[in-house]
Amino acid sequence: MALPSPHLDDRRFQQFVDDAKRYVQQACPEWTDHNVSDPGVTLIEAVAHMADQLVYRLNRVPEKNHLAFLDLLGVTLFPPAAARADITFRLSAPQPEPVLLPTGTEVATGRTETEEAVVFATTADLTVVPCTLDRMLRHEAGGTPEDRSQDVLGGEDVPAFTALPQVGDALLFGLSAAVPDCVLVLDLDSRVDGVGVDPRRPPLVWEAWTTGAGWTAVEVDEDSTGGLNRPGEVVLHMPSGHAVSRLGGHDAGWVRCRVVEAAAGLPAYSESPTVRSARAFTIGGTVRAAHAETVRDEGLGASEGVPGQRLRLAHAPVVDRPPLLLQVAERAGGSVDGDALESGWQEWTAVADFAGSRPGDRHFTLDAATGELAFGPAVRQPDGTVRQFGAVPPKGAAIRAVRYGTGGGRAGNVARGTITVLRSSIPYIARVENREAARGGVDGETVEEAKARAPITLRAQERAVTARDYEQLARRAAPETARIACLAADTAASGAESGVGENAVRVLVVPQAVPDRGGRLRFEQLVPGDELLARVTGFLDERRPLGTRLAVGPPYYQGVTVVATLHAFRAAEAERVRADALDTLYAYLDPLTGGAHGEGWPFGRPLRAGEVFAALQRVPGVELVDEVLLHPADPLTGRRGDATDRIELAPSALLFPFDHRVRVVEAR
Missing domain, CATH: 2.60.120.260 (Galactose-binding domain-like)
Known part of the structure; x- marks a missing residue:
């Protein structure tokens, strides 16, 4: 158990007020009006408010020390990730000449009275080539x-x-x-x-x-x-x-x-x-777009000519698409690594750290969460010499961000068919659409999440040994995934469906999915792409123990169809009750957000008819749940098995709700 963080002063505003009133009664008994309307009480409350603010700041000292310790360990907040979607642009008519849609073309969802538009920008050029x-x-x-x-x-x-x-x-x-x-x-x-x-x-x-x-x-x-x-x-x-x-x-x-x-x-x-x-x-074309707004030609000021200079972008957080393009204006005849440079703008490269940077390398680091840029520091060596890590821009040289993207977060995970607005002016474009939901958007890490992650990071030391290590490292490799689970070697080997055998681990990856309008997930949305699986596999493969075999893939999805008969109250509308019952079934059995705790149906947990009875009984307008039948189903072929009151799941399996049938009997 972690040691509790001490409260240096646990008094609060009301306690300050009550103590002051008691002191007043002792020192000045003739003052008997202690109502809130009295000017003296107002003065007491004002002083108590200031004292409460001082206590609040004092109690934050341990948290500040904790964050400073995390900073010394190199634990930084993960920036948000931008959602991505394939955007299809449709022409108004076939064109005799190629139509170019440049990188950074902006599209967005429709703006409503309650929601702002979600903006996406294309990450590559698209040329609609005419043909016959x-x-x-x-x-x-x-x-x-x-x-x-x-x-x-x-x-x-x-x-x-x-x-x-x-x-x-x-x-x-x-x-x-x-x-x-x-x-x-x-x-x-x-x-x-x-x-x-x-x-x-x-x-x-x-x-x-x-x-x-x-x-x-x-x-x-x-x-x-x-x-x-x-x-x-x-x-x-x-x-x-x-x-x-x-x-x-x-x-x-x-x-x-x-x-x-x-x-x-x-x-x-x-x-x-x-x-x-x-x-x-x-008649059109398709290109990948990211949930980001493109910022162009932002001036960051002039170089001070000293190592370790830090600058801050005007917009944060910064996403990786489009990538940040930083340029420094080199003066004619100036030099960075001893060689004369031509006057003009020189491009600098972003690196994770300066450990491998030589004195002449035009490198900088970027804190994507805050938008802070840093140039190479000068570090004193044990022999007394000073070593420069990365080049230092010449004093007075102008620095500019030619292009970068800002945005990201869960707000970009929009359903298919919702990106319909063309914000950039492109001729011959009649309409735009996203044929699949945008996914991959993840909010930036909070301080509390970083504090919870730090002990795990220190214990694992970039090595995957336990099942929890594999899950945490896989989450780092692909933060946009919805769920990740690792089966222990004995569990993975016990199931014939695992296919990994002894001395092996199996990592199950469930991709993030955005339901269509109506809250229904399609089966193909839960199948992770090859790029996602390859990224997780490559990251874990470098950190697994020698001799351990690794298998990364999706879980087995066991389809289930619920056939239920309900009796509605006399005043309830049967069709409304039926719609609410279907929504309840799909929500309760959802592999991402279902289950008793709303965190997704647990891996390997069987489904019993009694649970479905209880879920349907809570639907507004339902007087009686008459019958519930569970049918195992194949989401690909649509075939259903025989009715049962319990569906067993293997340790690597998840439920997938498929084609429920609900009959509502109206009261007479």
């Missing part, structure tokens, strides 16, 4: 590509695949240029010949040829052709690596539509669809 359809090839499974460009462009009906389409048959579209990160539209004129398939889920995949990865799956935004069975448009979001390649003797930016196995329970093609005409064009 130059070639069309038909590639039968196991065969060679066949050029059908003249037939299609001439208006003839051309079968897209073989007479009886086989898995692997493909129809290839050759574009006049590569269109990475663009929104591509294929306008097709097709007939209803590809019978037998479900037009909502045809057995087709769309792919694009990319550098290094070959054929890569393409996200389909819209397919109004019903699987190439009627005239319409196929809207595709092209991958970043789309490039021109040579296929069938022709150079083009290739996109293909390939036949795959039909999903379980769905029919396959019995005849090949046909294409009479086709054309292609780009």
Whole structure:
């Protein structure tokens, strides 16, 4: 148990007032009016207020000493992290020339009477490249590509695949240029010949040829052709690596539509669809944006020419996108490392510390939480010499921040479809949208959190030994994650589903997810990305003991469907009761915020029907919970298992609420 922090003086305002009144009665008994309206009592309260402020400041001395000790240990507050989202810009019409959206283009959510707009800025340039359809090839499974460009462009009906389409048959579209990160539209004129398939889920995949990865799956935004069975448009979001390649003797930016196995329970093609005409064009593009406002050309003053000078940016906290670009104006003929420099602006580089900085290195450090910049110090060595760590800007040289981003925090985690406002002036842009929720935003660390983290950091010493060490270090590597859990070696080895075996640890990562409007999470939101897993794995791999095997991945999500029958009070509206009951079920079983304590459903904790009874009984308007059935479910296929009153979970499993069914019986 930690030693309690002493109160140097535990008296408070009211105690000062009461003591003063007692002293007055002893020293001046003729003063009998002690009501708050008396001028003398007012004077007593004023003095007591000043004394209370002095006591408050005195009691903060231990906290100040504690913070000074943390500062000596190098424990600093973690800055906030900025949420990120992929923003899609839609053009008003296809353009004959490329449309450039520069880095720093700002978009935002809509502003309301109660909420300010949340601003995002793009982190890279986006060029919407115009294109046309130059070639069309038909590639039968196991065969060679066949050029059908003249037939299609001439208006003839051309079968897209073989007479009886086989898995692997493909129809290839050759574009006049590569269109990475663009929104591509294929306008097709097709007939209803590809019978037998479900037009909502045809057995087709769309792919694009990319550098290094070959054929890569393409996200389909819209397919109004019903699987190439009627005239319409196929809207595709092209991958970043789309490039021109040579296929069938022709150079083009290739996109293909390939036949795959039909999903379980769905029919396959019995005849090949046909294409009479086709054309292609780009109508927009997608680029990553961060929750930050870009500050440009901020003057920071002049250099004093002494080591260790500190400056402060006007806006804090500072986020890593866009990165801070600091420049110092070097005087003509001046020197930093002994060599003459040309007059003009010189770029300086941010470093974590000056331990590896030489006297001529143009380095500086940045405290992202406070926005404070520091240049290299001069340190006296044991032999009496003074060593300079990092260069010192010449005296009188102007210093400026050319560009940096400020913002971050949880406020940037907005739902999909909410970023709709274009703040920068860009011609030809009709609308913007975020097709997925923005995530990754984390508030800056508080002093109390730093004080709780410091003992763990000192004990672990950058080494992962216990399960708690792994969890804390993984949280440092990826602070934007929602939940992290580490299974001990014996626990991880006991479950066949773990796949890690003996002498191993398994770290479970649950990414941050923003529910859609209505408070519902989608299953794909809970799957961590490859970049996040790689970052956590690399960080922990450098700190694990030798001989320990490490596995980092998502938990197993056990879907559960609740089927319940409720009886409502006579005055309650049945539809309202049903909606509230569904909200309660999704909230209670939520893997991020559910459970009895609102901290997410515990790993490995089974679900019992009695808990659901109790949760539903608290719903306003519910008189009686008649029946509750639990069904294990697969969130991917939608299949449900047999009804049960208890769902067991493995130690590495979490619940995922899926497709609940609630029936409300109205009172008669």
